[in-house]
Amino acid sequence: MADILKIYTIYRSCLLWILVLTSSFRYGYGLTCYCQGHCPNDNFNGTCEARPFSQCFAAVEEVYNPDTGLPEPEYTYGCLPPEEKGLMQCKGHLVPHLVPKSIQCCHQSDNCNRLLSPMYEIRSTTPDPNSGFGSNEHVHYLALLVSVTASVIILFVMVVCVYLHYKKKEDKRQVSIIKAPCVPYLGGNSTIKDMVDHSQSSGSGSGLPLLVQRTIAKQLVMGHSIGKGRYGEVWMAKWREEKVAVKVFFTTEEASWFRETDIYQTVLMRHSHILGFIAADIKGTGSWTQMLLITDYHELGSLHDFLQQYSPDGVAAGRLAFTAASGLAHLHTEIFGTRGKPAIAHRDIKSKNILVKRDWTCAIADFGLAVRYISESQEIDIAPNTRVGTRRYMAPEVLDESLNKFSFEAFKAADIYSFGLVLWEIARRCNTAASTVSEIITDESQEKLVTYGPDDYQQPYYDCVPSDPSFDDMYNVVCVKKVRPDIQLHWLTEEPLKTLAQVMQECWHQNPAARLTALRVKKSLTRINDESDMYMYIEKYNDKEMLPSV
Template sequence: INSFTVAVKIFPCEEYSSWKNESQIFTDTSLRHDSVLQFLTAEDRGTGPRREYWLITAYHSRGNLKDYLSRHVLSWMDLQKMAGSLVSGVAHLHSDYTACGRPKIPIAHRDIKSTNVLVKNEQECVLCDFGIAIRLDPALTVDDFANSGQVGTARYMAPEVLESRVNLEDLESFKQMDVYSMALVLWEMASRCEVVGEVKNYELPFGSKVQEQPCVDTMRDIVLHGRGRPEIPSSWLVHQGMRFLCDTITECWDHDPEARLTAHCVAERFNLMIHNNPVCKSLIRCNSNIPFPTGEFLG
């Protein structure tokens, strides 16, 4: 205890199902990853109406990404590494295999947002809050997935979720929803990077267009019917690395779920971008036609 600080997340009785789901997700050892919050144990405490359910995890004093971005401006190097760690975490969730090659059941987070990302250190983030995450087990039926309902945070919901037209027969659909939400978080990080020019005060995606907690109907009007997305000003695109990042973000929040990049593809892009490996530049295209920019990426 003296060398390792822990955090305790407490669920009241009425949130038992969320605690149960999150503890089941966490106890799958294949979830372990540097970009996923470290889980220690789950406990239930007390009796009767005072009964509580605990999740004990690693503690990160820098707090969540939303609060961190509101207080800090990121360097280009910080942005690459923090965003890269987030993408790496999502790619691990979605993967059929662990880093060492063992088979695993893919997981869809279903509520990726900046308050569900913790800042581990100056250049790393971890995903947290798996209360509505779902294991994409091929053994489950369409009815099992249909019963999971329309979940998540309205501001970060993908168009197909807002429209309640998710293809439940294709498990990739759940990953595509995560990628859309991840793109909004990447935009939040990009908006606070010093290379964009004038760094404005931190703002949530669609912040100037909606209330602090917009409802599904409001987001449906903006995202689904209006095809609206957070603004990417032309000043962001002067820096070649940021231009490439913005192109990636745009592909991740495409209106067509099947046109979006996979988290694995985005992770590959970040890996190659950070290491600026000219030998591998052709690989970074994945399923897009965007060329790898020339010039110095790390400046």
């Protein structure tokens, strides 16, 4: 009995080994697998020959049945290629899928996959009680929804806050406008002075509103021409019976018109000794264009014209010099503040660009070449312009082209040189006791007392260069020979000529760094500006009908 049991055990072991070897042989040399829905060569159903070391598979996937409107399983069978027989492929049913699916593999015998019945995990329509929100997918969607909603709410709150702030600010502005004194810009009784004063007190300080300027320009009634230069013509015109000066620029001088308009509308530019700006506009039809600059009208004309007609005494000469220096000092001085004024250099100071007002004070005009200094960015604002200054009044550093165009102080020093020549013109025509010489002339046994007054008006360097000097003429006189206008001896014996002579010599120094500043010039001329005597002087001339009444 023991021998029989031993023989049976040996038989079973041999049979098992035969089965293993047979299976390994079939696995190593290929299988025949059942195929359905995954057959080679697009066969409908049947078998497929698996390559060596490949496996048979049975797969199931949940698909939507449009007839029933329900999901149902769809089975496929076939052969796995050797490269897809790995653990990750045949154990894919252990991993959750977005679309439920599963797969099983076998290689024990031919058509072994026909007996396989893989199953997938059926999705539940009810949330898991152990999960707060059902699934991770739902958590992501909910987080996205919450973040988007919060962003929209925050944005809405910000928009509401900005709107309420703007509305509150606008309401305050409307209240201030309602409470402010009403001065209509173009009311029936409004004068130019009323409008300018109103714009200075309630506006930006840079002039009248653009619409008002254009309206004034359209309502002008042109009068007669009062002057003509290289860059335009000046007319006397009327607006509502008020006299104004209208500078009409030539069409080739558009850059000068733009620049001068821009400078005049600089914040805080308005000053009693700067020509008062009223409006600027461009008028024209298809065939012609007029660029207009409207300013205050001063019937005494420029200082150049005034000195040819009148010989002011010491008081009047001091007043003319001091007020011209005040205007230049205002230009050169920067006013700091939220809406401050930049420092400005004129670059064309001469007696023709300084006007004389009815009270015998001066106002500086013509800013077509002016430059501004922006201190915040340390930038010199020079507009592109082909125009150049007046050669007769050019400083030495301008004539020899050594002026540092990147230094604003250099432009101011050049202005001071030119202003020194203007002071010389005033001093030459000053009528004082020292400038009046009397002598007795014997003629045919008769003695006559002859009195000589002040010198005739002449421009600087009149005795050195022609009436229209070239650059070379001025360079040779000013830079090479270093000539300056003559200082007469009697100027050094009596005020205000003594002060004027001293100041003008310090203004036209060859070295720009040695020249006075505009504020220093103004302070030096303060002692010869006697306003009380000046009003008596004007009254005297008004009585003689030499001037229109003030």
